Amino acid sequence: MPGLEDLYREIILDHYRNPRNRGELETPPAHRVEGFNPLCGDEIVLYLDLDADGRVADIRISGQGCSISQSSASMMSAAVKGKTIAEIDDLTRAFKAMMSIHENSLEGAETTDPIEAPDVKLGDLEALRGVVKFPVRIKCATLAWNTLAQGIEEASA
Amino acid sequence: MAVSTDPLDGTLLKEQFPLLSREVHGKPIVYLDSAATSQKPLSVLDAMDDYYRTINSNVHRGVYMIAEEATNRTEMARALVRDFIGARSSSEIIFTKNATEALNMVAQSWGRANLSAGDVVVLSHMEHHANIVPWHMLVAEIGIQLRWIPLDAEGRLDLTELDTLLDGAKVLSVTAMSNVLGTMNPVRTLTDAARKAGAISIIDGCQSVPHSATNVQDLGADFLAFSGHKMCGPTGIGVLYGREDLLEAMPPFLGGGEMIRDVRLDGFTTNELPWKFEAGTPAIAEIIGLGAAVEWLNGVGMDNIRAHEISLTEYTISTLHQRFGDRIRIHGPSSPLERGGVFSFDFDGLHPHDISQVLDQHAVCVRAGHHCAKPLMKLLGIGATARASVYVYNDTADIDALADALDATGAFFTL
Numbered sequence: 001m002p003g004l005e006d007l008y009r010e011i012i013l014d015h016y017r018n019p020r021n022r023g024e025l026e027t028p029p030a031h032r033v034e035g036f037n038p039l040c041g042d043e044i045v046l047y048l049d050l051d052a053d054g055r056v057a058d059i060r061i062s063g064q065g066c067s068i069s070q071s072s073a074s075m076m077s078a079a080v081k082g083k084t085i086a087e088i089d090d091l092t093r094a095f096k097a098m099m100s101i102h103e104n105s106l107e108g109a110e111t112t113d114p115i116e117a118p119d120v121k122l123g124d125l126e127a128l129r130g131v132v133k134f135p136v137r138i139k140c141a142t143l144a145w146n147t148l149a150q151g152i153e154e155a156s157a
Numbered sequence: 158m159a160v161s162t163d164p165l166d167g168t169l170l171k172e173q174f175p176l177l178s179r180e181v182h183g184k185p186i187v188y189l190d191s192a193a194t195s196q197k198p199l200s201v202l203d204a205m206d207d208y209y210r211t212i213n214s215n216v217h218r219g220v221y222m223i224a225e226e227a228t229n230r231t232e233m234a235r236a237l238v239r240d241f242i243g244a245r246s247s248s249e250i251i252f253t254k255n256a257t258e259a260l261n262m263v264a265q266s267w268g269r270a271n272l273s274a275g276d277v278v279v280l281s282h283m284e285h286h287a288n289i290v291p292w293h294m295l296v297a298e299i300g301i302q303l304r305w306i307p308l309d310a311e312g313r314l315d316l317t318e319l320d321t322l323l324d325g326a327k328v329l330s331v332t333a334m335s336n337v338l339g340t341m342n343p344v345r346t347l348t349d350a351a352r353k354a355g356a357i358s359i360i361d362g363c364q365s366v367p368h369s370a371t372n373v374q375d376l377g378a379d380f381l382a383f384s385g386h387k388m389c390g391p392t393g394i395g396v397l398y399g400r401e402d403l404l405e406a407m408p409p410f411l412g413g414g415e416m417i418r419d420v421r422l423d424g425f426t427t428n429e430l431p432w433k434f435e436a437g438t439p440a441i442a443e444i445i446g447l448g449a450a451v452e453w454l455n456g457v458g459m460d461n462i463r464a465h466e467i468s469l470t471e472y473t474i475s476t477l478h479q480r481f482g483d484r485i486r487i488h489g490p491s492s493p494l495e496r497g498g499v500f501s502f503d504f505d506g507l508h509p510h511d512i513s514q515v516l517d518q519h520a521v522c523v524r525a526g527h528h529c530a531k532p533l534m535k536l537l538g539i540g541a542t543a544r545a546s547v548y549v550y551n552d553t554a555d556i557d558a559l560a561d562a563l564d565a566t567g568a569f570f571t572l
């Protein structure tokens with residue numbers, strides 16, 4: 001049985017208590033996008049500033065949520081700052097792969113074709129690996145990433 | 158505060174609920190989520206099992222013995238429900254899937270037949286989505302208008318403007334008890350005001366019917382909706398009580414078998430009440446299970462259940478405040494006489510999801526989220542709460558376990 005320590009790693013609690021890139025950016029030039037987790041009422045507001053080369057010049061996060069959604073958003077903001085859209089795309093896929101490989105194995109299969117994970121370092125984000133053992137919390141961890149994807153799509157449209 | 162005497166022994170009653178003897182994470186379960194759904198006593202499980210084992214057959218159309226028995230059992234259950242809420246006739250008891258379906262039935266059947274553009278429906282800020290969305294649907298479909306009864310600082314309905322809100326209204330639809338704040342509303346005052354204004358009144362009894370004696374004549378309600386699964390009965394069965402003359406005048410909701418008297422190539426005529434509103438094969442086992450639940454509740458006594466919950470409410474509020482002081486905030490009225498045993502709380506500034514996750518490790522089951530009352534959450538200025546709720550089978554040890562687990566939660570997140 002997974003223990004609480006699998007879910008709430010120290011690094012997660014650190015991002016929860018001291019969230020990085022918290023706040024707002026002026027819109028425009030920044031793009032504002034909201035994400036909701038209808039299940040629990042968590043809400044994230046993401047401010048995204050893409051520069052001319054399609055790099056994330058700046059990112060800010062506000063809203064409210066549980067430690068998992070908040071720390072995931074904080075880690076994500078640190079990880080994507082300065083990155084190009086293509087790099088973020090890889091990172092997003094690697095992060096989601098980390099979540100869903102285990103989602104598959106939860107359903108009983110050993111290692112059913114894992115989503116092909118690009119070869120990128122997840123760094124701090126690795127700490128969220130334990131979330132997959134708590135299936136109802138996966139949506140908390142992916143909220144920020146889905147919101148980011150939507151923001152990038154809207155901002156570069 | 159004078160501690161009220163508790164006529165019931167929750168610890169002893171637990172023995173009748175098989176689920177409450179199980180363990181989770183290696184610890185005995187502490188079930189504090191009865192506002193979401195209650196556990197079921199053995200007598201309810203047995204009644205449903207017995208139906209499937211001995212008289213499983215479709216109702217109403219069979220002339221053979223077991224079909225007749227099945228029909229009798231479902232109609233006996235209807236009579237039990239009728240008496241349980243003080244309805245005058247079995248014709249006024251319509252079996253639905255749940256309270257949500259019951260509320261939709263009133264909105265769709267009565268509403269579409271009687272409301273037109275600009276007509277006013279009055280709701281309150283503490284409604285469950287089940288008593289909001291069906292009306293929003295009529296806003297979109299017909300163009301009705303919604304007005305909202307506000308709340309005071311303690312989470313009670315603020316009735317100072319009630320007559321103004323009801324002025325010209327056609328419908329008042331409010332909950333008897335909030336599933337978030339625990340507030341018990343003055344139903345009779347509300348239905349009297351509605352009647353005076355010429356509006357019908359619909360009461361969402363989901364949280365009140367399982368926990369205190371109900372009499373629709375005393376409530377003065379034209380319609381009352383509730384769910385079986387929150388009152389020791391099974392899921393999949395709910396009740397719409399409706400005043401007979403109103404039900405008679407309403408068009409059917411769903412069409413099909415059971416609800417017709419005659420079907421021809423050029424049309425149909427409807428069956429008599431209550432079957433007019435019960436299209437298709439009903440949830441027979443669930444109806445029988447609900448009947449058994451009503452018998453079980455009658456055996457314990459609804460007044461005893463209310464007294465037990467007042468006593469547990471006093472204990473819960475004082476225990477949590479004593480142990481945690483300012484670290485905890487319990488929403489809703491502070492007086493146990495004005496509220497039921499539903500405790501939404503904020504603790505240590507922690508997110509409800511995190512609280513309930515740690516509580517779960519201590520085998521304490523509470524709910525975290527918006528509790529299907531997003532407009533209320535918005536009013537309270539929060540996204541979600543953790544909510545513990547008690548019922549007949551809870552005891553002070555359950556509340557102590559909750560407090561111990563909260564202690565551990567606080568320690569875990571401040572390490």
Ligand SMILES: Cc1ncc(COP(=O)(O)O)c(C=O)c1O
Nearest residue numbers: 255256257285287336361363384
């Ligand atoms: C006040 C209130 N109304 C309506 C409902 C809806 O009940 P059901 O989901 O059984 O239809 C609930 C249950 O969550 C409730 O608490």
